[in-house]
Amino acid sequence: MRRIVITGLGMINSVGNDKxxxxxAICDGECGIDIITIFDPQEYTVKIAGEVKNFDPATVMxxxxxxxxxxxxxxxLKAAQEAMADANLPEDTDMERFGVSAGSGIGGLPxxxxxxxxxxxxxxxxxxxxxxxxxxxxxLGGFVSIEHGTKGPNxxxxxACAAGTHAISEACKTIICNxxxxxxxxxxxxxxxxxxxGGFAAMKALSTRNDSPKTSSRPFDADRDGFVMGExxxxxxxxxxxxxxxxxxxxxGEIIGFGESGDANxxxxxxxxxxxxxMRAAYKMAGEPTIDYVNAHGTSTAINDxxxxxAVKELLGGKDKCPPMSSIKGQIGHCLGAxxxxxxxxxxxxxxxxxxxxxxxxxxxDENCDLDYVTEGARKAELNVVMSNSFGFxxxxxxxxxxxx
Numbered sequence: 071m072r073r074i075v076i077t078g079l080g081m082i083n084s085v086g087n088d089k090x091x092x093x094x095a096i097c098d099g100e101c102g103i104d105i106i107t108i109f110d111p112q113e114y115t116v117k118i119a120g121e122v123k124n125f126d127p128a129t130v131m132x133x134x135x136x137x138x139x140x141x142x143x144x145x146x147l148k149a150a151q152e153a154m155a156d157a158n159l160p161e162d163t164d165m166e167r168f169g170v171s172a173g174s175g176i177g178g179l180p181x182x183x184x185x186x187x188x189x190x191x192x193x194x195x196x197x198x199x200x201x202x203x204x205x206x207x208x209x210l211g212g213f214v215s216i217e218h219g220t221k222g223p224n225x226x227x228x229x230a231c232a233a234g235t236h237a238i239s240e241a242c243k244t245i246i247c248n249x250x251x252x253x254x255x256x257x258x259x260x261x262x263x264x265x266x267x268g269g270f271a272a273m274k275a276l277s278t279r280n281d282s283p284k285t286s287s288r289p290f291d292a293d294r295d296g297f298v299m300g301e302x303x304x305x306x307x308x309x310x311x312x313x314x315x316x317x318x319x320x321x322x323g324e325i326i327g328f329g330e331s332g333d334a335n336x337x338x339x340x341x342x343x344x345x346x347x348x349m350r351a352a353y354k355m356a357g358e359p360t361i362d363y364v365n366a367h368g369t370s371t372a373i374n375d376x377x378x379x380x381a382v383k384e385l386l387g388g389k390d391k392c393p394p395m396s397s398i399k400g401q402i403g404h405c406l407g408a409x410x411x412x413x414x415x416x417x418x419x420x421x422x423x424x425x426x427x428x429x430x431x432x433x434x435x436d437e438n439c440d441l442d443y444v445t446e447g448a449r450k451a452e453l454n455v456v457m458s459n460s461f462g463f464x465x466x467x468x469x470x471x472x473x474x475x
Contacts, residue, residue: 401427
């Protein structure tokens with residue numbers, strides 16, 4: 071089977087507008103969650119989120135083009151530009167053998183909300199002609215492909231909070247099947263809108279700690295009361311191993327396993343069995359290696375954190391055999407469809423630097439969450455193999471395993 075490596079990385083989220091500043095802030099335990107400014111949250115039960123700060127979309131596309139794309143596309147373009155520059159591809163790269171795999175859980179919700187209001191207040195003739203092409207999830211890959219000239223497969227995964235991870239595994243499958251030699255994976259989300267916050271709040275899925283935004287997302291803590299919405303994007307350049315070596319590329323790591331599964335249980339309540347089967351599939355594909363770190367889905371919701379802990383223990387044979395596991399959602403919130411991509415980039419940088427990002431805001435132990443969650447701050451460690459988990463509404467699960475080269 072063809073080996074697949076990562077040669078370029080990019081990300082943007084609520085604690086940084088590039089991969090290096092983001093990763094440092096995550097490891098330093100900084101929190102980007104605060105009172106919402108994108109819209110007025112006064113009438114909402116939830117008033118907090120992890121917004122990307124100081125980002126001007128005119129820095130990633132021509133000012134006159136900005137209105138043609140939703141904010142999630144703007145963020146995705148930023149991450150993709152960074153990853154492509156980081157990969158340092160030669161000028162003679164065969165772009166017909168270079169594809170794109172995009173991922174987003176919701177896509178252009180701000181545009182959908184805005185144009186729905188226009189219909190009600192001004193009538194259908196006032197709808198923007200850029201509404202549909204600027205809001206579709208696959209247009210993330212479309213805009214990125216046009217900018218970078220990639221002419222290989224142009225794919226999109228829309229699998230809720232597993233979309234970013236599935237976009238990576240879909241890119242892997244494309245390269246394994248010889249459909250491309252290289253793939254640019256980009257996942258992005260920007261759903262901090264009245265409809266987004268209001269909708270998740272109506273489900274009682276979000277934390278209501280409006281008086282303490284910085285401690286609102288608390289994965290694995292006994293007093294956790296829901297996730298906090300985040301926004302952001304990530305991008306990775308995947309290449310066939312021999313091609314990367316031949317051009318002398320810097321390699322961040324190799325993807326040695328991926329697993330996918332469906333819960334077939336409930337539209338929003340996760341099961342234990344589904345995530346466990348996805349982990350087992352990835353673990354088996356990887357050759358059942360010693361895992362040095364697990365980047366948890368760790369949403370700060372009661373059921374997810376408990377089930378994920380149990381699933382990891384089941385996979386590895388009990389508490390005593392489990393490596394450190396942490397969630398970065400306390401720092402940046404839950405970026406939905408972009409979460410898996412951002413966490414994949416974080417895993418690869420963690421291997422590069424030999425450091426495990428911490429789980430912040432852990433104060434009160436939960437008897438159902440009894441692993442080592444790296445709660446004392448970032449920890450130096452030799453990381454050769456890491457696993458990253460993503461689970462989404464509808465019972466869709468994705469797991470990736472990376473190996474240092």
